Amino acid sequence: MDRAPGPSVRLKLTLSYAGFLMLAGVLLLAVVWVFLLRYVPEVIQSGTDVPTMGQGGRRPPSPIIAPNRADLEAAFAPKAAAMLVVLLIFGLLGGWILAGRMLAPLTRITRATRQAGDGSLSHRIELEGRGDEFRELADAFDAMLARLEAHVAEQRRFAANASHELRTPLAVTQTLLDVARNDPDRDNGELVERLRVINTRAIDLTEALLLLSRAEQRSFTREHVDLSLIAEEAAETLLPLAERRGITVETSGDIAPTTGSHALLLQLTTNLVHNAIVHNLAGGTVWVTTGVEATTVTLTVDNTGERLTPTLVATIVEPFQRGTGRIHDGHAGVGLGLAIVKRIAEAHDGTLTLTPRPDGGLSVTVRLPGAGARSAR
Numbered sequence: 001m002d003r004a005p006g007p008s009v010r011l012k013l014t015l016s017y018a019g020f021l022m023l024a025g026v027l028l029l030a031v032v033w034v035f036l037l038r039y040v041p042e043v044i045q046s047g048t049d050v051p052t053m054g055q056g057g058r059r060p061p062s063p064i065i066a067p068n069r070a071d072l073e074a075a076f077a078p079k080a081a082a083m084l085v086v087l088l089i090f091g092l093l094g095g096w097i098l099a100g101r102m103l104a105p106l107t108r109i110t111r112a113t114r115q116a117g118d119g120s121l122s123h124r125i126e127l128e129g130r131g132d133e134f135r136e137l138a139d140a141f142d143a144m145l146a147r148l149e150a151h152v153a154e155q156r157r158f159a160a161n162a163s164h165e166l167r168t169p170l171a172v173t174q175t176l177l178d179v180a181r182n183d184p185d186r187d188n189g190e191l192v193e194r195l196r197v198i199n200t201r202a203i204d205l206t207e208a209l210l211l212l213s214r215a216e217q218r219s220f221t222r223e224h225v226d227l228s229l230i231a232e233e234a235a236e237t238l239l240p241l242a243e244r245r246g247i248t249v250e251t252s253g254d255i256a257p258t259t260g261s262h263a264l265l266l267q268l269t270t271n272l273v274h275n276a277i278v279h280n281l282a283g284g285t286v287w288v289t290t291g292v293e294a295t296t297v298t299l300t301v302d303n304t305g306e307r308l309t310p311t312l313v314a315t316i317v318e319p320f321q322r323g324t325g326r327i328h329d330g331h332a333g334v335g336l337g338l339a340i341v342k343r344i345a346e347a348h349d350g351t352l353t354l355t356p357r358p359d360g361g362l363s364v365t366v367r368l369p370g371a372g373a374r375s376a377r
Contacts (some may be wrong), residue, residue: 009106010099017095018088025087084235105134109141120159121149157318169202215343220261224371227256227265228290234269235288236302238277246283253290256297257371260348268344269299271337273366276303277364296350296367305361312353313362317342341366 115123124145127138173195180191206279227253235249242249258265269288274285284304291298316337338352341364345352350368357363 009192010096010103013099013102014092014095017098020089021091021095022084025084025192028141029084030075041115047361055288082282102376103113103289105138109134109138112141112145116145116148121145122331123153145255169198171206173198215264215340215347219348220264220347222259223262224257224259225262227258227269230262230266230269231273231288231299234266238273241274242277242286245276245277245280247280247286247313248284249277249286249288253288254292256290256292256299258297258348258368259371260368264344264347268341268366269301272299272301272366274363275337276362278302279303280305281360284361292366295370297370299366302357302363303361304357304359307360308356308362310356313356316354317354338364 042100042228108127112123112125125138126142127135129135153274176191176195176198180188231251231253235251239249273286275289280303282287286304287300289298289300289302291300340353342352345366345368348368350366353365353367355363355365
């Protein structure tokens with residue numbers, strides 16, 4: 001935004017300091033006048049000194065000279081004016097120095113802000129000294145820069161991974177088409193089927209990216225929903241897939257009311273149950289549980305499977321990261337399932353927690369604000 005140039009903050013503070021000092025000097029002089037000079041009479045009667053013996057036994061009395069109010073005012077006014085001039089000069093110089101020292105941290109913050117505006121997010125202010133308002137501002141700005149740097153790095157990593165994932169099916173499609181063109185006598189039935197599978201994967205990946213963008217932008221209408229009903233709906237939708245793999249899906253828990261997008265929360269639950277099935281062992285079990293805590297509602301999806309390390313669990317939320325123990329069938333997904341779940345949970349002011357189960361498998365818990373807690377907020 002273009003702004004007209006104006007006086008600097010340092011000049012404003014200097015003038016404020018000098019003005020305050022001048023006001024204090026004027027008040028001090030007013031106090032002297034009110035409590036001292038005003039009690040001096042305007043005319044002082046001349047008196048005589050103590051008589052002494054002289055010729056004839058007495059000496060004539062001599063007059064006593066005492067300053068009256070006019071004399072004191074004549075002597076006081078120039079000194080007061082000179083003092084005010086000294087106070088003004090002292091206030092301007094001292095205020096300029098003090099303002100410079102006080103605003104020095106702000107200069108560093110401004111410099112760091114400009115560097116961040118130019119694209120350098122690695123710079124930190126790291127303001128030393130004890131805590132005060134400037135230190136709190138600098139620490140908050142450093143924390144914001146750290147989050148922005150991590151977010152930008154994540155977005156770049158996500159863009160690179162998305163480009164790779166989208167390029168792969170396109171490259172395979174191009175290869176198959178080249179093979180078909182160079183071999184006209186080749187049976188096209190198998191080629192068409194492979195192209196259909198690759199195209200379906202590309203469509204699924206595109207839809208997942210659009211859903212991820214929608215969740216990040218929070219462009220949805222909030223309504224009252226019940227996580228327990230959503231859990232039952234997701235489990236019923238994926239029941240045929242579970243039956244084909246011999247996996248048992250069990251749902252239980254309490255009514256869990258919250259507010260949000262029914263479609264996005266259904267997608268969240270479906271992704272969790274789908275991952276619990278495809279990352280399971282043949283003949284395993286999936287448990288879907290809902291609950292209510294003090295101010296939150298929870299959705300927990302547990303599954304059996306191979307033992308997972310905490311290091312692996314910490315990475316599978318990242319986009320296009322795939323864990324071990326996946327059942328390799330037509331439902332392998334595009335590697336965005338848990339990333340979408342995390343974004344949807346954050347868009348609903350919730351959290352996502354992944355914990356490896358001691359006996360193998362994974363426990364995933366989503367916590368969302370309860371309907372009452374969100375209304376109070």
